[in-house]
Amino acid sequence: MHSLRVDLGQRSYPIHIGTGILADPALFAPILNKGPVAIVTDDNVAPLYLETLQQTLKALHKAPLVITLPAGEASKSLDNIQEITGLLLNAGYGRDCTLCALGGGVVGDIAGFAAAVYQRGVSYIQVPTTLLAMVDSSVGGKTGVNHPLGKNMIGAFYQPRAVIADTDTLDSLPDREFRSGLAEVIKYGLINDQGFFSWLEDHMDAVLARAADALVKVIGHSCKDKAEVVARDELEGGLRAILNLGHTFGHAIEAATGYGRYLHGEAVAIGMVMAADLSRRLDLIRESEQNRIYALIKGAGLPTLAPALPPADYLRFMRVDKKAESGQVRFILLRGIGSAVITGDVPPAAVLQTLQAFMEYDHA
Amino acid sequence: MHSLRVDLGQRSYPIHIGTGILADPALFAPILNKGPVAIVTDDNVAPLYLETLQQTLKALHKAPLVITLPAGEASKSLDNIQEITGLLLNAGYGRDCTLCALGGGVVGDIAGFAAAVYQRGVSYIQVPTTLLAMVDSSVGGKTGVNHPLGKNMIGAFYQPRAVIADTDTLDSLPDREFRSGLAEVIKYGLINDQGFFSWLEDHMDAVLARAADALVKVIGHSCKDKAEVVARDELEGGLRAILNLGHTFGHAIEAATGYGRYLHGEAVAIGMVMAADLSRRLDLIRESEQNRIYALIKGAGLPTLAPALPPADYLRFMRVDKKAESGQVRFILLRGIGSAVITGDVPPAAVLQTLQAFMEYDHA
Incomplete structure (x- = not known):
């Protein structure tokens, strides 16, 4: 098992990564609050891993309340916050309870937000079962619907008490979702870690084959990179925004296509390709660097083109994105592989050229 | 104008109390974020003070978006959080916006919670227009629905950027609501400040007549007392619970009667009478002290008897109250006037005797 720590003063917490650790009561014992436990999960994950987690908690005399949501992004709604809190209230759960988020990013986001607002805040644990959730959404305390x-x-910034990432749960992950998670992994190399980016270029075959040692390396390294950024800027006052490389374009792609057509990581992959293109147009990176970025994303089996829509549609969603301040869209761009920069000062014509250059229509 | 500070490190903020300060742009200029401003208010308050606040903001070139909710507790719903955030999104408001909560406790709670969760947190200002909101809900960062x-x-613990309490807005406050606010004022004397309690015994006539100097004294002193407790325990880990004197009984009275029959302060007043009675039954205070407490609450024109309902009804709501931990009801009791104690160790028989002693049926 590999363990690391997110350093946030009183809100610090450990991340444990390993094989079969979901079944280890000793790992859970020190991170449960003194009250009862509820598991929030979805109907895809429940048949696979719920029984294991329940047994682990029962071994600690914490027979959990189980709340199972329909799988999918549509579950991230305020209606479900009302539903979850109602079930907790009906069960008489007080402030000393603990919620366990067992599942992917959707479950983690909504369970974390439910924990943030139930009785003004209770303890919760992230138990991610997708690569995307392990390397991204379960770390850093971003919750919401x-x-x-x-x-x-x-949503809210609300830190978990711990993250338990059992790599065995990735065995059941469909290939498309696995590759979607790799988009965020590649992102850490791009923004922060040239060495990790090169390692990924050299080892993408082992990663795609889900070799055990490659998985621990990828997850541990990604969590460490993210934890360092979060520790320096918990509430996204500045630096943390570099984690949104590819997300300004990516969110616009997800929104403009009505969500669901692209997985989050797929949209981010296209967004990173666009961010690299925009960076090259602004002479921040060389064409050879842009080509390496494109090649690694392509090599991970991720999409690199956005659907053909009027550019105005994308621009409208970029303006309402929460990274925008008073209508000014901020972009995360690259100054090189391993170095990101945040800027609101981008010529609209360049953004338009990038959008048009990476739309399916032009390349079909 | 009287000003004081809530000391919470990076989240510290000022409270300004005075006559006509709602019309002072210079007071608002340093506490507005750089983005646009939205006012959240209700349809009772809007006709009275909205125009003044709008003019003040317009003088600062911040023409505000106005969101007016129906007056009343029913507005404190997740549906209205969805509504408010939708209006902010439609207006294109980013993370750099500021919300102003113009109204009583309901408006402050929901606007504060909307600020806590909109885009994971934006800035907000409390502009309380009731005595209860000025001395209690606007200070300390408790928000929710x-x-x-x-x-x-x-809900969430989420601190405002400032509190602006214009005592002129109390001119329009109905007598019953004004007295409801006095319940919380009396509470501060009881839990923390024997001298203030004695001052209230000596000056209740001036307070009830709403003499300007008496109002500033009452509000300033209450805010100072509350700010001190909050500064020592922002997230209600322990000490802060003493602010809930009378609230365990009070919330049960509000819940058991379906909300709306009693104003919050009225229920707290009855709850404080009960807490004093329970304290005396447990030999924590003398009968003479209980009598002084009863007399001051009665003298403020507040109710002292709960409606006749089966005690089991009250007990059920006390158990689900969020001050309960795993079914153990915690009581805030008195060891004397000016000294509160938190305990979970209260004989159920004594609670039952107190409930029966202060129900209308027995005294009608």
């Missing part, structure tokens, strides 16, 4: 007018527009 | 199964069960 969607508003009909925008994704993640209602 | 109700769940059909329990009051304030969904």
